[in-house]
């Protein structure tokens with residue numbers, strides 16, 4: 423049996439990955455930077471703070487950090503950085519970069535996010551970002567209107583999810599957990615998702631609960647009462663820009679930084695995947 427990795431090693435690996443992502447992609451002269459949610463991003467913010475201390479921004483220059491939820495804002499503030507709400511970012515401005523964590527990442531950089539109940543605002547910010555960097559449950563978190571959760575669960579079963587459940591506090595008498603939008607989270611297990619390459623290679627989907635990432639994300643978004651789905655798929659911000667669309671980012675990251683138990687960091691960059 424494999425030896426379980428202790429918590430200290432996991433945290434050290436997350437921290438190292440976050441620091442490397444920041445070293446590779448953050449600059450002190452950036453104006454708007456997205457900050458995701460979760461435990462890994464705490465290290466990302468620590469790295470940004472250290473970077474700014476060592477390389478102060480040009481005189482008079484402001485670095486604005488766009489949080490993806492309440493907790494994310496608190497992490498920014500605790501580091502002495504300046505948060506700005508998503509709706510205060512001028513409409514014609516793109517965020518230069520966004521750092522975030524993920525629950526799962528596949529070989530094509532599709533991600534599952536929402537393990538900590540943050541996904542709607544993360545997707546809002548992602549879709550306004552040129553470059554997203556991620557540091558690393560086969561269940562898919564889905565943010566739903568409280569009044570509709572039972573209907574959503576029934577619809578998810580119709581799509582083939584085996585046992586979607588409403589996420590509750592560990593102390594269940596306190597009820598369902600609520601998101602930053604005061605919505606609920608339904609966790610929906612599905613069979614292993616197919617990637618776009620699997621589909622190109624002819625794999626069948628759409629029956630017996632077998633889906634590809636793109637189609638399943640769209641099908642779940644169509645269910646009445648669903649605000650957002652924790653599948654981050656499709657194009658990344660650089661691909662969107664290259665397609666000629668302005669003022670919009672992409673859901674997928676341009677790179678993922680995996681912290682390893684041996685102290686190393688593995689980087690998956692989308693351009694390298696394309697060369698394969």
Ligand SMILES: O=C[C@H](O)[C@H](O)[C@H](O)COP(=O)(O)O
Nearest residue numbers: 460461462523536538539540
């Ligand atoms: O809902 C939470 C967010 O999507 C997080 O970014 C994701 O769960 C990864 O979190 P962590 O960095 O704690 O693994």
